[in-house]
Amino acid sequence: MLELYQFEFSPYCEKVRLILDYKGLDYQKIEVTPGVGQVEIYRISGQKQLPVLKDGSTIVADSTEIALYLDRKYPEKPILPSDPVARSQCLIWEEWADSTLAKKSRLPILDYIKSDAGMRSALLPSQTPDVVKTLLNSLPSEVFEFLGSGIGISKEVISKANKNLRDTLDNLNTILVYKPYLVGDSLSLADLTVAALTIGIKSPPGDYLDIPAQLKNRGIPGIADDPTYENFFRWRDQIYLNYRKPLTTSRASTSPSSIEIE
Template sequence: MLELYQFEVSQYSEKVRLILDYKGLEYRKIEVTPGVGQLDLYKMSGQRQVPVLKDGETIVADSTEIAFYLDRKYPEKPIIPADPLKRGQCLLIEEWADESIGIKGRFALVGALNQNPNFRSSVLPKEVPDVVKNIISAVPGDLLSALGTGVGVGPDTVKEATKALKQDLEALSLILEHQPYLVGDEITLADLAVAGLSIILKQPGGDYLDIPDNLKGKGIPGLADNTAYDAFFLWRDRLYMDYRKPLSSQPSEEESPTSIEIE
C-alpha cells in the first residue's frame, strides 16, 4: 500500500491526499511529528519537509513531484491533460497555486492569528487547558506582529499577502461561475491543487481532516467568511463531496516513525 508521510493540517499534504482520493488509490497516512528527531525521514527522502510518498521502494518528495509521479504510475483517471493548451493551463495554475495560495496563505494565517485572539485560541488543540488558551489569547497582537517582523512575517508582509489572496479568490470565483472546472469541463491537477491548498484559507466542513469539530468550516476572517468568494468555496466543497474520502473510510493511521520540521 502507498504510504504518505504527512502533517494532517499541511495544505501541501492535503493537496496530495485529494489527488490520491480522486484517483481511488488506497494509502496509509503516517503522521510526522514536527520538531526534533528528523533523522529517519531525512535518511529516507534526503530532505525534511512533508509530504513524502513511499510506493514500494520508490520515494517521492514534494507535492508537485508526487502528483506527476502518480499520474505516470497510475494513469487511470488522469489529472494532467493531453491537449497541449489545456496541459499548459493546468500546469500554470498548479504552479501558481503553490506559490500564491500555499505560501501567501501562510502569511495571511499568521496575520489572522496575531490580530484575532478568539481565532488564535480556537486553533489550539482541544487538549490545551483553558487557562493556557486564555493566556495565549491575552498576548497583544502588536507584540506578536513585532515578533513576526523579526522572522519575515511582519504586518506589511501579511497585508500584501492578504491583498493578493483577495484578488486571487475573486479571479477564481469569476472563472468558476462560468465553467465547472478551472481548465474547462474536466477536472485536472489544477483543480485538485487549488482545492487542497485552500484548506489554509478555510477548512472544509465535512469529516475529511483529523481536526477539532469547532475548526471545520472555519478559516481566516475576511477571506473565509467573505460572500464575494462564495462561488469558489461552494465549488471547493462540492469537489470535496464528490472526490474526497471521509476519515471513516480511510485506513487507520500508525504511530509516527519520526519527527521533522514541517515545511
C-alpha cells in the same frame, strides 16, 4: 499499501490526499512529528519537507513530484490532460497555486491562527500533551501579537496581505462563475491543487481533516465568511464532496505514530 508521511494540516499534504482519493487509491497516513520526525524523512528522501510518499521501495518527495508519479504509475482517472496545451496550462496553474497562492495565503492564515486559541492548538501535533495545549490556549492573543510584531509583521502588512488574498480569491471566483474547471472541460490537477491549497483560508465543511470539529467550515474572519467568494468556496466544497474520502476514524484514534521506515 501506499504510505503518506505527512502533516495533517499541511496544504501540500492535503493536495496529495485529495489526488489519492480522487484516484481511489488506498493509503496509510503517517503523521510525522515536526523536527525530530523530519530527521528520518531527510534520511530516506534527502530533504526534510512533507509530503513524502512511499510506494513499496519507491520514495517520492514534493507534492508535484508525487502528483506526476501517481499519474504515471496509476493512470486510471488521470489528473493531467492528454492535450499538450491543456497539460501545460494545468502545470502552470499547479505551480501558481503551490507558490503564489500559498505565499499570498500565508500571512493572513498566520494572523488568523495567532488570534484564535482553538486554531493554535489544532495545528499542534495530536500527540502534544493536553497540558501544553491548555497552556498555549490560555495565553492571550496579545502575546502572539507581540511575537508577530517582533518578527516585523505590522497591522499594515497584514491588512495589505489580506487585500492581496481577497483580490486573488475574487479572480478565482470570477473564473469559476464562467467555467466549472480551471483547465479544459474536465477536472485536473489544477483544480485539485487550488482546492487543497485553500484549506487554511477556510477548511471544508465535511469530516475530511483530522482537526477539532469546531474548526471545520471555518477560516480567516472577513474572508471565509465573505459572500463575495461564495461561488469559489461552493466550487471547492463540491470537489471535496465528490472526491475526497471522509475520515473513517476519530481524531483520538488516529494520533500520530513515530515514523518507521525500513
